[in-house]
Each structure stands twice: as C-alpha cells, then as structure tokens.
Amino acid sequence: MKRLPSWAKKTLGPASALHEMKAILRKRNLHTVCESARCPNIGECFSKPTATFMILGDVCTRTCGFCSIDKGATPLLVDPHEPMNIAVTAKELGLKHVVVTSVTRDDLLDGGAGQFALTIKAIRDNISRILIEVLTPDFNGDEGALASVFEARPDIFNHNLETVPSLYSIVRPQADYRRSLEVLEKSKRAGLITKSGIMVGLGETPEEVREVLKNLKSSGCDAVTIGQYLRPTRGNLEVKEYVEPDVFKEYEEFGRQLGLGHVYSGPFVRSSYNAEKLMEELNGN
Numbered sequence: 001m002k003r004l005p006s007w008a009k010k011t012l013g014p015a016s017a018l019h020e021m022k023a024i025l026r027k028r029n030l031h032t033v034c035e036s037a038r039c040p041n042i043g044e045c046f047s048k049p050t051a052t053f054m055i056l057g058d059v060c061t062r063t064c065g066f067c068s069i070d071k072g073a074t075p076l077l078v079d080p081h082e083p084m085n086i087a088v089t090a091k092e093l094g095l096k097h098v099v100v101t102s103v104t105r106d107d108l109l110d111g112g113a114g115q116f117a118l119t120i121k122a123i124r125d126n127i128s129r130i131l132i133e134v135l136t137p138d139f140n141g142d143e144g145a146l147a148s149v150f151e152a153r154p155d156i157f158n159h160n161l162e163t164v165p166s167l168y169s170i171v172r173p174q175a176d177y178r179r180s181l182e183v184l185e186k187s188k189r190a191g192l193i194t195k196s197g198i199m200v201g202l203g204e205t206p207e208e209v210r211e212v213l214k215n216l217k218s219s220g221c222d223a224v225t226i227g228q229y230l231r232p233t234r235g236n237l238e239v240k241e242y243v244e245p246d247v248f249k250e251y252e253e254f255g256r257q258l259g260l261g262h263v264y265s266g267p268f269v270r271s272s273y274n275a276e277k278l279m280e281e282l283n284g285n
Contacts, residue, residue: 028085052099052135053086055119056112060103062174066162066199068232069103078108078115083122091127098123100154101135106174111137113145120152131155133195135271141179143186150190156223157187158195160271161216164208170237171202181219188220195262197225197271203240206247213255213263223262226251227269243267 030053057076060069079085090098100119105112113136120132133156139145149157165177180196188194196216200209209226216224226248231239248265255263 028089030082030085030089052101053089053119054101054103055082055086055115056102056105056108058103061106062104062172064162064173064175065171065237066202066229066232068236073107075103075105075107078112082115083119084126086119087122087126090123090130095127095130097131097133099133099135099158102137104137104174106140110145110148111139111142113139113142113148117148117152120149120154133158135160136183138175138180138183141176141182146183146186147190150187150192153192155193156195157190157192158197158271159183159187160197161212163198163202164204164212166208167202167204181215184216184219184221188222193223194219194221195223195225195271196221197227197269199227199229200243200248200251201229201239201241202237206250209251210254213251213258213260217255217258217260221260224255224260224264225269225271226255226263226265227271228267 056078058070059072059075060067061071061073061075063071086098086100100116100123102112102116116134116136120134123130123132132154134149134154135158136149138159159180161177161180162175163171168175168177184194184196198209198212213224228243228248229237229239231237245267248267248269252263252265255265
C-alpha cells in the first residue's frame with residue numbers, strides 16, 4: 001500500500017460546523033454526496049456552508065470500484081417530498097449556488113431523471129437568483145430522460161467521465177466512455193453550460209489524461225475538474241499513484257491551451273468543490 005504524502009492529507013475542520021449541517025440534513029431526511037462518498041473536503045464545505053445534495057436515496061445500482069456509496073439491487077423508494085425538502089433546506093442555508101447529484105438508479109424507467117427535473121423546479125420556485133448545477137448519471141443514454149433534465153434548465157449540467165477509457169472495466173464496469181461523452185455532447189447541444197471531471201492516480205498515463213481532455217474539448221465541454229483519487233474504504237480500488245501537485249498544474253495548463261473555458265486541477269479538487277467559482281470564471285469575473 002502506498003504511503004499518503006503530506007500534501008494529500010487534509011484536516012476535517014471544525015466539528016461544530018459538521019454537526020450543525022448534518023442536523024439540518026437529517027431533519028428533512030436528506031443525503032449529501034459529501035458524506036456518502038467520504039469526501040475529504042467535507043469539513044471545509046460544510047463550514048461555508050455548502051453541500052452537494054444527493055437525491056434518490058443513498059444506495060446505488062452500479063458497482064464502481066472507486067466509490068464508497070452503498071450498492072444494491074433494491075434501492076430506496078423515490079421520496080416525493082425530496083425536491084421540496086431540498087429547496088427549503090437550500091433557502092434556509094442561504095445558498096446562492098446549489099449542486100444536485102444522485103446515485104445511479106438503473107432500476108427506474110427514467111433512471112431518476114424526473115426527480116432531477118422536479119428538484120430543479122422546486123428550487124427555482126422557492127429561491128430567486130440562485131444558480132443550479134446538476135451532476136447526473138448517464139441515464140443509460142436515454143434521450144427522453146436526458147431531455148427532461150435539459151428542459152428543466154439547470155445553469156450547469158455536469159456528468160463525470162471519472163477516468164480514462166482503458167480503466168473503465170475496473171473503475172466504471174457498467175458505464176461506457178463513448179456514451180458518457182455523448183451525454184456531454186447532447187447537453188451542450190441543449191444550450192447548457194457543460195462540465196465533467198476525472199480522477200487520477202488509478203493507473204492512467206499522462207498521455208491518456210491529455211487524450212481525455214482533448215475528447216472533452218471536442219464534446220463541447222466548458223469546464224473540467226481533475227483530482228487525486230483517494231481510497232475511501234478498504235473495499236475500494238487501491239491508489240496506484242499519488243500524483244505530484246506540479247503534474248496537476250501541467251494538466252490544467254494543457255487543458256487551457258486546448259481552449260477549455262475552465263480547468264480546475266489539484267489533489268483535493270472534486271467535481272463539486274468550489275463549484276460557485278465556475279460561473280465567476282466563465283463570466284470573466
């Protein structure tokens with residue numbers, strides 16, 4: 001097992017902020033990917049406060065090797081009160097930028113796309129002047145499911161590639177690299193700001209990372225995040241390499257040279273980390 005370098009360690013942050021945010025979430029039976037995926041940035045984000053709401057329960061129908069979210073064939077029932085509970089909570093927290101993601105729900109006819117649309121609408125109906133970002137699964141490429149999310153008009157549509165094509169069989173065994181690129185292409189054609197992210201340290205080569213960045217540019221992607229994979233539990237894939245901070249900067253510079261509008265690259269970067277800065281950068285602020 002590789003030793004965790006000092007620059008890949010992060011303090012949890014003030015316990016009071018964590019407890020306060022968790023109390024608000026539990027009050028309305030809400031989940032966050034910050035907790036379920038054991039994100040290293042949870043202390044920082046919860047103390048702002050910001051959070052990435054995770055809809056459709058906390059049990060995923062896919063078995064991605066990098067993810068610590070519970071997996072199973074019989075996820076929770078869809079909660080009809082969830083969209084409004086998220087809207088009310090976002091308003092209570094005074095959020096100006098809200099991120100909504102989900103587990104993958106291959107058991108649902110629309111993959112859960114309808115719940116995304118309802119959540120976007122509930123937030124829009126209850127909070128004025130808020131930016132809404134969604135981080136969606138691929139919905140198996142279903143045109144109707146994707147259209148329902150596009151038509152709800154999130155400000156940012158995010159779908160992560162997660163890794164390079166050669167590693168999909170172990171990192172995302174039920175996903176397809178080309179299908180994920182097509183999801184991003186379709187979101188761009190729908191007129192949305194489009195975003196994606198990958199992890200490094202899983203065994204990919206630098207050339208493979210650069211090729212993914214080229215593919216994302218060709219798909220019309222506006223923004224890309226690149227972060228270090230950190231093994232959340234012993235049941236997940238081992239870290240193959242702790243990528244040096246200078247290499248992250250090289251990836252960022254390469255992406256910008258390609259013409260990507262926003263490239264955010266670093267060991268602790270995650271797809272929703274400091275998400276509010278994307279709009280500022282794309283708007284030239």
